Amino acid sequence: MHTHTAPVRRTQVERCCWPSSLRLLTVCALIAGCSAADTDITLDAKATLNHRIQSLDLLVFVFLLALTVLTIWLFKHHRVSWLHETGLAVIYGLIVGAIIRYAGTNTTLVHMQVEPQGIPTYNAKLPPDTLWFKYPVNQTNATKLPEGVKTYAYVFRGQVYDIEENEIDLKATFDPEVFFNIILPPIIFYAGYSLKKKYFFRNLGAILTFAIVGTTLSAFLIGGVMYGCVKLMPNYLSSSFTFLDTLYFGALISPTDPLTILAIFHDLHVDVNLYALVFGESVLNDAVAIVLSGAIQNYGEHYSNTGEFETTAFLRSLSDFFCIFFLSLLIGAVMGCFTALLTKFTRVRDFPLLESALFVLMSYSTFLLAEATELTGVVAVLFCGICQAHYTYNNLSEDSRQRTKQIFELLNFLAENFIFSYIGVSMFTFPKHHFDAGFIITAFICAALGRAVNVYPLSWLLNIKRKPKISSNFQHMLFFAGLRGAMSFALAIRNTVSDARQTMLTATSLIVIFTVIIQGGAANFFLNWLKIPVGVDDETEQLNNYQVHSSDGYLQDVEGGGGGRGKTRLSSGADSNLDTPLDGNAATATIAAGGRRRNSHEKAILARIWGNFDTKYMKPLLTHSRPTLLETLPVCCNPIARLLTTTQQLTQDGSEFRRVDSDSDICIDNDTGNGLSQDGLGVGRRNSINRMEILEHVQSPVSTRIRLLGFYGKKL
């Protein structure tokens, strides 16, 4: 029985701003020195201090982001390509983290051991939610409470695992759940919302194979190998790891996050199929990994007591995995479709602000709904984003399309850079790191191994049936694109109660930092080395394959930016298609319809079945597209079909909305997409030039000019 009172402990959540440190010291002095003052005032001062510390914490990150933004600009301005913004954010994060760690001031946390008043009768299975603690206050001002005793409430926080040293840090930099509830949702939603559906669907089979089979395979392989290696290590480490721990590590280190690579692909116009493979896989394997790690967690906590293999527990975890994944998918899809219906059958598009608000609210409610029903919000928003892009986007007014895209683009940018800064900062400030060189080296090797198992055998399998085969250079690039990022880190920092988990966090942080900076930086070089064709526009690729999509390619050219790399972009299709580029989508679709028979054999069967169903039933139901349900449903259903078909759908100009080939339906298409996307490199300048060139070509009546206005209005 001993009373801990005010043992001085460091909490590393500190700041580096000098004026505030001064004020901080003042308040500390106030707290320490005012023996005659009222406890209320000191408490008040302390609450103020806490608020200010929180503000400062956030301020550090906001400044860090602002600094990153300015440096990215400098880099882009001077055409530096060996460091991407996420790498930069990590590096700045590391620097600031080190400053905070070694130059920051300390605050102390005081704790006291307590016991129940009177005879402890525990009739509940749970510790109480709050403790009430009577504290004698030697105050002179007796007007407020005559006894001089105040009762304070204390809220349940969590278990203290290691009483001697590594106690729970109650001022942790950020609650890890922040990532799952605030930072990741906009990133994942934007990934879904900006998915290039055209090539995504064409490569659906390969993407699903890599994402679902590959990630699972990689997780189990890494888990197994790591377990073997760990057992060969010194005792203190091997005793703290169970197989479930290493399996969890396998699941969290498997998802890839090739932001850097994709930015470079985008700038260099790398082959679209490669782009689709890398992007599609990285989006979906995030979803797989979060559900997989949840299932592994459940296996350990609920179904199995021993940590060894048990068949029933395994089956329950497996069903968990599939249930949660598909129910989350369902919720996301249903909410997306519901938004599409709302925007189709109301005229809310007359008021773009209301429409945008509705869009944002419905998307956010998808996340909340999934979380409230114990599903995975992040997976739900991913599929919600895909549905919003595929259906709702078509119903939105021009203003809302642009506004929603711009908002989510900005949110995505800020969230992404925040999380990478935080990875850097937390390397120094997060109190629960546990460095172990052996584990870290093994983890690096296993991460590479896991990626290799994901890419090579599956590519070989896919190549058996696949028409445009995945060449070995593409396979190497896929392997190389296996950077680890936000999702791995968020999963690793979520649970750091045991030594094993802390070791895993440290290894994960280092892998993320290393891959983002080194692999991200070397991507350009690697592309050259592997002789991956760059500057391959949609245009070229399509002209080679089908000789039809020229107008689409032309549009992408005009809009794609490409940083003034000096290539002659106004090429081939331009002159012959002088009229069609004005509404590129329709033109593409019409032309694509002609080429459809030719390329349909190249599409995956899955994509073809879905494409047919989508064009015949889903799109007519959820958007204003043609053919209407009146045409596609059997005659007996005509009354219902009429009810679900809007007047607009019946009366509109067929050429504008008819999209025969769902494959070529890029909802977030190039004409609005690229001009506003990640880099926006020199778009302003290029546009003004191209616009003039087009104007000099076009000698058409007023109506065309209006279409021109409408078209160019979109991207300005």
Place this chain on the structure above:
Amino acid sequence: MHTHTAPVRRTQVERCCWPSSLRLLTVCALIAGCSAADTDITLDAKATLNHRIQSLDLLVFVFLLALTVLTIWLFKHHRVSWLHETGLAVIYGLIVGAIIRYAGTNTTLVHMQVEPQGIPTYNAKLPPDTLWFKYPVNQTNATKLPEGVKTYAYVFRGQVYDIEENEIDLKATFDPEVFFNIILPPIIFYAGYSLKKKYFFRNLGAILTFAIVGTTLSAFLIGGVMYGCVKLMPNYLSSSFTFLDTLYFGALISPTDPLTILAIFHDLHVDVNLYALVFGESVLNDAVAIVLSGAIQNYGEHYSNTGEFETTAFLRSLSDFFCIFFLSLLIGAVMGCFTALLTKFTRVRDFPLLESALFVLMSYSTFLLAEATELTGVVAVLFCGICQAHYTYNNLSEDSRQRTKQIFELLNFLAENFIFSYIGVSMFTFPKHHFDAGFIITAFICAALGRAVNVYPLSWLLNIKRKPKISSNFQHMLFFAGLRGAMSFALAIRNTVSDARQTMLTATSLIVIFTVIIQGGAANFFLNWLKIPVGVDDETEQLNNYQVHSSDGYLQDVEGGGGGRGKTRLSSGADSNLDTPLDGNAATATIAAGGRRRNSHEKAILARIWGNFDTKYMKPLLTHSRPTLLETLPVCCNPIARLLTTTQQLTQDGSEFRRVDSDSDICIDNDTGNGLSQDGLGVGRRNSINRMEILEHVQSPVSTRIRLLGFYGKKL
């Protein structure tokens, strides 16, 4: 000495979703019934439950907002004008609040009285930050902790005031600080960012008088009268109120929030000076009220022990008020100007996404900086917003201008509707309401009285010197526009520890609800009754006064929307100014320069001095405008002036950037402003018509068409 274990208490933070209630019951059953299960699992289930409850809470509000959005659309669609969106949000909030209150399930909070372990030696002035509590766990699985005893940490929450009944509700719906840190900042920033500076500066004197003198006067009057009245009331009430309490009430009930009125003004094109008075005052008096109430709070807590009048304490509070107000103003202005410098001297505008991100980050860091230095963040972002609009906005790329405006517009819309929904919901769910009919009636009378004292005597004073006098009808309208809103509620709910404060919260909530619904609904009728001229465009007003601003008015016409009220908008200036409307600002400015001598005597002296300084030094320094510093600074400063002048500033076309009269410099001007603002009523349709009409007029060469494209690109 007694042990409270599991006394069943209602906490009113409940939800209404049936499937979730079912699941909730399941988990509750699980918690209660699993005597053999592991405590860890139960704790885990409880944590999950808590997370789900939070998600559900948020979900309720998100659905409420979505419902509000849809209903607003219906109302606008059917041209219902007697209920504004904020009124609607309040009404829906009340309904949902009632449902939650009377149909919700209950969760129970368990608390336990504890005492220090061993001999309590309190050598600190403060209660400890955390309590460590050893809890015996009758678990069978002894692998984890052999003793069967776990230590849990409890975090300090706050004082328990009334042990018997009204104990601290640890599951309060939302932490009131959420309003000051998340909800209010975007609202206030947007108010500053969208301030119509033209008429704002012309009416600066009146606005400052109403906002600073008026609000203070009103606060003290209400405080005094309320104190007198309260002392006449039954003993239990009169004993709980001090003069400081009623003064605080005066300060929090004084700021006005005429959202509804302004929306109607905007739709009906009410006289611009009246609009500027109402808007300018409401923006500034929020800032005054928050600082004033902070000073009163400080007076009570820090400077005075008795609650009676003390000269030194009063003087210290007074200096607090001025210091905090002007330092916050300064931080906001400095950060705004710093952003302007950043955007002027870098070419970050080549990358609109980076530029927008920088803008958002700098604006948010203003708030954090002010909070971290113990100033008032809300006041800082207000002035930051004004500076961003006045300077930075001019440096931004077209894309960023639109993006930032759209983002903050949407944030403002969501935040506003959220807070009004919450006012409705909390009327039923917030546990600390204290109804007292006498106090509420007195509060209503005093609120009206305070508004009257604010408007009538000050108008009389102002009319002595003012050139366009404030007519008595305008004064009645000003009085009537005194709705109470978000700021009053946020200040009232911030502190609810005493009976007095709870009574004040209830009265404030009711005043807000009443004024928003009833006064807001009657505004249209009242406008007619007072014969306030509506349909007064800038155009008409300006044509009458100066006969020059026609092109500006014309632009506003084209863009203003006005909901197809059928007025002939393409009038007067249109044909004669076929060329100038294309860059309306420049045209306005140039013409205004001619009319300047004529109208300068009508401007307030303050505005004139500031305008000169601004045009000569601030704008050349912070934006790309002309004249440059080389022209305005004395010759000896030429080297510095050259350094601060960009090449763009020297080489650009003078007519585009020369803004002689800062008064006519509407940064957020009508051509981009109104088209995207609050209602967006029928803008899409109108634009397409007008665009065609203009196109039929314009028969000019390619270069003009490009300017056309640039101009229309802005608002699409």
